[in-house]
Every structure is written in C-alpha cells, then in structure tokens.
Amino acid sequence: MLAISIGREIFAQLTMNGIFRGASYGLIGVGFALILGVTGRFHFAYGFTYTLAAYLAYTFHFRGTPFGPFSDGFPFIVSGLMAVLVTIVVGVAIEKYVYRPIASGAGATALLAVFVAALGIGIAGQSTIALLWSQQSQGFYDKDQFVKKAGWHIWKVTFENLDVFQFITSLTLIIVFSIVLTKTSLGRQMKATRVNPDLATVIGINANRIYLICFGIGSGFVAVSAFWYGLQYSVNPDMGARPVTTAFVVAFLAGTASSPVRIFMTGIVLSLLEQWSSMFIQTRWTQTLVFVILFGYLINKSAKGTIFSKRIISIVTLQGIRG
C-alpha cells in the first residue's frame, strides 16, 4: 500500500539498486562462507584482500611496470585479471604461511589464534596500503576508454553498464562454482572436507590442498567484486570494511554450509531489504537494518536452544550414541 503511494518508479529503482548491490554482497559472501565453512578460519583479512585487489588493478593500469613496454600501464582488462591473480596468490599465501602454522600450533584455541592473526594482517595490510598510496580516494577508470562508463535507462529506472557487467560476472561465477561443487571430484572433496574433515583425511583427501583451493577461490571472488566496485566509485583504503562486513552477515544468515546459490540469493534479499527500507525510514537508519536483521536472526537462533556451539552439540550427541 505504502509502496504504491510512494511511487512505482522509486520502488523499481530501489529494487534495481538492491539486486546489483546484492550480487556483490552475495559473491563475497559465498567466498567467505566457503573459507569459514571448509577451513574453519575466520578470515578477517578478507576485507584487506578486497582493498588490495582494487588497488592492484588501479596500479597495474595507471602505473604499469617501472620500464619496458608497459611502463605507462597495462591494458585495462589485463590489469583487472592480473589483480585477481595476485590477490588469489596473496590469499593462498596467507593461509599457507600464516593461518596454517598458527592453527596447527594452537590446537583447541585455533579459532581465536587464527582470528587474532587475521585481525593483524587486516589492519597492517590496510594501513600499508594507506601508507604506500595515500589515505585519499583515487579515481579508477579505463584511461584507454575501452570500457566506458555509461548510464542506461529502462522505463524510468536508471543504472550503469558497469552495474550490469558486475551482475553478470558475479552470477556467472556463482553458477560455475555451483557446478564445480556438485559435479566435479574437487567439489565433492571440498564438501567432504567441510562435512567430516576427519573422514576426509582418512580416505586420503589432502585437507591442506583443499584449504588452499578454498582460499584461492574466495580471494578470487572478493577480487572480482572489488574490481567492479572500484571502477564504479573509486579506490580508498577503507573501501573493504563495509561490503565485506555485510558479506560476513550474508554468509552467516544463509549458513556457511549452504549452497552458493542460496548464499547469493540471501545477499540479494538482504540488499533489497536495505534499499526498500529507505522508503519507510530515513536513509541514515537504513544501515542499521543489516544489524537489526542479524540481531533478530541470532535471537531466533539462540532461542531455539542451540546450546553453545554446534561443535559441543555434536560431541555430546556422539558420546550419547557411543556410550
């Protein structure tokens, strides 16, 4: 009722915004859920890899190599792909050289230890970016004008071509990843490692390798998202905080064991709610909505009698069956 009185145009515009923004939340959310679900690492430095990816793309394109044929920057698309690749390498390296040694040394307190290290990487990384480039925003665009920003109109709804590109890449990645997960041996091994890590090791799956792959995929997803975001707006050292925090919430709301499509849809629904809410409340309060939804979800979850963690429940249940 209220929506109609406010106007169909606004509603349509907000819906469009919500879907585009949500696709990005969804993609990052899938990456984070994959990492947390399979490896159990609370990869807090995920926000840093987001920012890094955008800055890398920016730097490759505008600065290029110190000398040689690319001394005035790589072509736009090449810069983007290189940034994604380097971000993947960085994500994998964080797991291999930081998280894994810390987790194997920490035993029962691995979650906290890894989280602390992740915090450290996150803040040190973000500040390093600010120190090396600058605290200010940098404009990021295709200086060769190969990919041009353009406004599109359908009916009374306005959006950019970049929105559409972003949406299509995100959706494609999610679909490809879903197929990998359900149809390939690698996908089965990833699910197996998440469902029952002990049995996975027993049947000869190399968990360390699977972990690295998860970090690679997750870092790739976040890099793609950051690339589009930087292109649409600008790059700045704080750019990772908000989208990645929202994506964390998306991953938890959907459940880290959920299918990629479901997490992706959760991202879109959350984003739609955020957009639509601006019809009813002042814009400044819309950002509280994510928190309110999370809070409500957790109240519901904790009221269901989920005592402590799933881990403890499974221990108790197992003992029950065993004894």
Place this chain on the structure above:
Amino acid sequence: MTILLETHDLQAGYGRKQVVFDLNLKVNKGEIVAIFGHNGSGKSTSMRSILGVLPVMGGTVTYDGQDTTKNSSGTNVRGGMALIPSERFVFQDLSVTDNLLLGGANDPDEARRRVRQQLVYELFPILKEREEQLAGTMSGGQQRMVSLGIALMSNPKLLILDEPSLGLAPSVVEQIFGVVRDLVVSEGLSVILLEQNVGQALKIADRGYVMRSGRVVIEETIDQMKARDSFWDFF
C-alpha cells in the same frame, strides 16, 4: 605367507602426549588380524599413525615392502590402505553416490572406478536403490555399508575396520563380517579388525592381539584365543 604390514617399535600419540608404546604388529597377505582392547587402549591411535593421519613418533612402519613411516594418508590410501573409523564414518550431508565417488577419488582410472562401484552395489544392493539418499539419514547398518563401500572404492589391499559392530544388531554384524570374509577370499584382502565383539571377531580372524594402556599384552593364534574360558582379560 608374505608380510603385508609390519610395525617395529611404533610410538604414537597426539601432540606431545604419547599413547602407544613399542607396538610390534604383523599382518600377512590375505590374513584377518583382530585387535582387542579397552576404550583408550591405543588401538585407533596405532591405526591412525600407520595410515599417516597422525605422525609416527618413533619406530617404523613397513607396508608392501616399502618404508611408509613418513607417508601421508593420501599416499598410503593410493598404496592400498583403507581405514573405516568407529564413528562418523560417512559424509552425512552427501548422497550415497557422492560418498562412494569420494572413496575412489584417488584413483585416476575412471573405468576401474566404475567396476568398483558396480562391485559395491552387488555386495550391498540397498545402496544402489538409495543412490540419491543423504548418507546421514540412513539406518546405522546401512551407514556401515556405505562406509565399507567408500573403503572398497579405493581398491584396498589392507582394510582397517575400527569397531564395525558398534551399535549394530547381531544380524547386521554377521552380514557385514560375512562380506569382509568373502572379500578376503575373493580379493586376497588383508584385514585388521579392532573389535569389542570378541565372539564375532574370533569367528573370522586368523590371529589376535590384545592392547592395554598403549601396549600389546597378548598375542595369540585364534585357536589359542578361542580356548580361553573368559575374555575379561581382553578389556
């Protein structure tokens, strides 16, 4: 008789805590060896370090003529070792087919994998019927069959069963043990059976060990074991 597996003064444990001391174990080809012992006696820990899931803290493991002491579980599984844990022995959220395919994940030969899968379905027709069902929703006995299927998919030479009778009705135990014995005959499989169900185990085993507090305290042929008038010493 050729020896398939032999450990020499194997030491094993978790982290810094040693649980298994000076284990000397021998398994011949085509032989079923039973290991008895109380909870926490070190049976499972020994098997896990033989497989390479836990690092060996000392001593050596020789398998199929090779020193496998430092091998990872992946290498050992490719070499023909398969272990079925005593609990959480299937991937609950995955379908029966996915469970079986995971068992064969280390075998690059697609055709051979299909043959193995056919064999598993012949042994347990119920699994064929329930291909698409999530393993975690099946009955205890059926889950055991899935777990045996996972192990057989990797084309094992040495099958390690950790308390396969746990929580099962006697008729199901007999069925599963029957399948294991047939496989030993038809495929020349060697089996290590960690058991509490002494009666069933003695029916199919060739030799037996008893472990207590991390050490082997009894090593006998099956006839010597059967001749005992009580098994209380085993636990």
Place this chain on the structure above:
Amino acid sequence: MQIWVNYLDQILIYASLALSLNLLLGYAGQVSVAHAAFGAVGGYTLGYLVTAHNVPMIYCVFIGFGFAFVAGGLIALVAMRLSTEYLILLTLAWGYVLLGVFSTIPALGGSFGIISINAEPHLLSFFGWSMQRPTDWLVPIIGLVSVTYAICWRLGESPFGRILKGVREDPVATQSLGKNTFRSQILVFAISSGLAAVAGVFNAGWLGVSTPGVFGFTFSLTVFALVIFGGMANFAGSMLGALVLTSLDPFLRRVIKFDQSKAFLVQVIIYGLLLVILTRVRPQGLIPEGSTIRSILRRKKSEGRTEMINASETAPTFAARAAVAEVSQNNRHTRWEKAEIVLEARGISKSFGGIVAADNLDFVLKRGTITALVGPNGAGKTTVFNLLTGTIAPDSGTVKLLGHDVTGRSLDSSARSGMVRSFQDVRLFQRLTCLDNVLLGVQDQPGEKIRSLFANPRLVSAKEKETHEQAMKWLSFVGMQDFADVPAVSLSYGQTKLVSLARVLSTEAEVLLLDEPASGIDVKWVDNMLELVLAISAEGRTVCIVEHNLRVVRDLADHSYFMELGRITAEGTVDELTSSPRLAQAYFGTV
C-alpha cells in the same frame, strides 16, 4: 613537560580499556571487537550531556556506564548461547552500526562528532578539581585505572573469575559442576562494556572531542593488540602492554620525527604485525596466564618442574583414605535390597535421527550403594547419564531425585539438586591447575556472586579459605595433592581421571554418576581407583558407574543393569548377569 604527561594520560586511558577487555577476552574467553564502540557510548554520553545539557562529568561516568552495561548485556544475551564466530560477527556489526548512526545524528555532531567538550571547564571537574591541562587530568586518570584494575582484578581473580575461566575452557564441564555459566557470561560482558564506556568518558573529556574517528575500529583493534601483547588473563600484562605499545606513538613522532598521520599508520602496521608474529611465536603474550613479572624472570626453574612431573608416572599414595571393609557379593545384594531409593527413572526414551539411543528405560539408584550400567560399546550407557543430568533432554519419561521431579532440568540445575556426573573423556579444564579444577566443584561459594565480592569481602575470603581446604582435602583423597599447582594439560591420562574424580567429589553431591572411572588408566592404578569409589559409597553417597570392564564392576557394584542397543534387558548382581549365556553373547558376540 605537559606533552609527556599528556602521553602518560594516553597510556593510562589505553591501559584501562585493555584491563576491561582482558577481563572479557582473557578470563572469559569472549571475543569482542567492539570494545572501543562501547567506549564511544561513554564518550558521546559525555559529549552530548556536557555540551547540550550542562551535566557535570561525574554524572556522565555513571550514565555512560549504565548505557553500555545494558547494551553489552543485550548483545551477550543474544550471542552467548552461540559459538564464538557469532559473537565476533555481532560485535563487529555493532561497532560499525553504532558509529555509523552516531555520525548521522545532528545532535551528536554528525560525521564531525562533538567537539569543544571542554568549552565549559567547570563541568569537567571532580569535586572541585578542575581539569584543563594534561597534568590536571593525570590524577583522575590514575583514579580511573586504579578503579578499573581493582574491579577487574576482583572479578577475575576470584571464584567468579574461576567460573569465567571454566567456561572458557569447557562450558559443558563447568555446568556439570552446578555453575550457572549463562549468568556469569552475560554479567561479565555487561560489566566489561560498562567499564569501557567509563574509559570512553575520560578519553572524550581528556581529548575535548568525541568523534566517530576517535572511537573507530582501529581503536578497538589497538586495545585488542595491547591485550594479546601483554598476555591474556593477566592484568599486569595489560598494563605493561599499554605502556610499551602506546609509547610507540611518541617514539615515532618525537624520536623518528614522522608526521602525525604517518606515525599513526606506521604504528598500526606495527600492531598488526605484532599480532601475527605473537600468535605464531609467543601466543601467551609477554606475561602468560598465572605468571607474574617476577615468576617470568625465574622461568627456567618452573619449566624444569613441569618436566619432572611429566616424567613421574608412579601411582599416588593414599594416606588420608578410610579403610574399606570387604563386602561379599551376597551381603551386597541384601544391602541393595534394603537401601532407600534416591533416584528413580521411569520410561526414559531418546532417539537421534533414525538411531534409538534409549528405549523406555526404568531403573533406580539407592542410597549408599553402587549401581553399574554394563553392556557393550554403543549400548547407550553414556546416553543414560546425558539424559539423567540434562546434558541432553529426553524425548519422554520422568526422573525423580529424592522425590522431586528433575526431568528436563538443565545440566547445572540438576547438579545443584545433588546429581553430578563425570565424563568418559574426562574434560578437565586444561589450562587451569588441578587445584582450580577441584575448586570449581565446590558448591555455594559466596565469591561466585558479584554482590558478595564487593559488599562482603570478609565473608568471601573466609569462605575462600574453607573452599581451598575442602578442595585440597579431595585432592589429597585421590592422592594428587602434590600436583595442586600443575596445569591439567600436563597430567597423564590416569592422573586426569583422578583429578576429575576429586572434582566430582568436591561438589558433595548426593548422587555421583561416574563414566568409566577406571578405563584406560594404568593397571597398577586400577585397584586404587576401585578403593576410592568404594570409600565414597561407604560414606553414604549414591554412586552409579558406567563401565564395560566387568572385573571392575564385579569388585564395585551392588546392583547392575545390563544394556543392549538402548534397552535395559536384564538386572541383578554381576554374577547373575555374567552367568547368563545370552548376556555373554550380547557382550562378546557368539563364541
């Protein structure tokens, strides 16, 4: 001079935040990444009330504490039943949203925040002590740190703090000892948040501004870094951490001459790298839990001691134990027949998915006797303990303890009504000493209540002395008195079983449910363990054991229930049970 005092002020404000976060993170094991956001609650309370309503600072301290206490309590209430990841996420979101909202409210200065808090100097004063220059602030800030230290120390190093540490190590085991873990977790979160807000009030007053930037995420992380660096569950460590790390700022700016923004970034980078390196190299921090600066300097010696204990595998000696009369099997049976029923379970059932773990169970436990649940692995014996104590809720059936219906009570509540269990996998509090483990079992400690801690310290310390004596008594009873100061993690398996028995005994519960008390322990210790259990029952306590070693059962039990696949299929003396060929078959399979 003023400039250096200003740095000292800053160090002390950071220290007070680190202290309250350490109470939460180190003692209670709760991860909050929004500590500075709670500081913002205080800072903005001061800023708003002083600039808009001319409220003196002293009131703002209490109002800020109150707001943050309630907000923290609510967050804890929601997150506490869930796993750590959810708490991290919730505090993270809370931090962003709170500052996001503050920066959009015009009354709070929007994104610029509230500036010129010190425009009305008379409001920023305590009892006539006006605070303008850094030196004026020093005394009140020292007061802030002292009070924060005192409160945190009182809470952390007390029976209340022991519960926090217990929950940190193993919430289920803590509940099994009758402790209301839920309440203490909520309270500690609320108090810690409140204390952060008080520090926030001082921070805003001292700076003269309260802005989103001042209390931003980086501030939270800095405090986090101080705690990790100094050492978790160690307040001296937090003080030291604040001193060392906060001094980086003057060092970078005055000695290396970086400009302000560069100094800030470099400082944050160093904090971040420190966190990574520390978790790898020295996860316990500068001063580890349970250590003092002095004990660190003498470290070599104590390490040697742990090694020695690891090597000692001799069975303990039992000096203080009562002699146990030999009771024949026949006498046992008559004794059991005559004894009064203490616990009565009727029609207990439970299934997990498709697996029936308990099927319509009826049984009784009688005063001063030992009842055994026997049967093969997987028969559902441990499930019975889980169902009786409320570790798992039964699908149907009733449990009566001393005539009262205790069906479906929670684990801690059933422990308080006099029924305490041990665990098959022992579940000692790994990083706590043996003595602390047993201390946690003692019931009715006034020091577990915050009000008594502050209102009645004399009673608390008197009781604490008694509690120690009681715990030592039970440690000696099991022969582990020499290991009182040793952390549980360095014990052998057999030793952990003994300490866990002492822990259960120290609850003085009427009914003891012992899950495999003798399994897996060295043969030469088994007899000692059996004597201990007999001695307990001779004291008139009601004991139920789960055991699949029938030799142990024969030595101990007055009465036995035989379980197969979730059902009780026979009962009687052990000899009656073992002479039945059908049961032998169920136990060992057919021979």
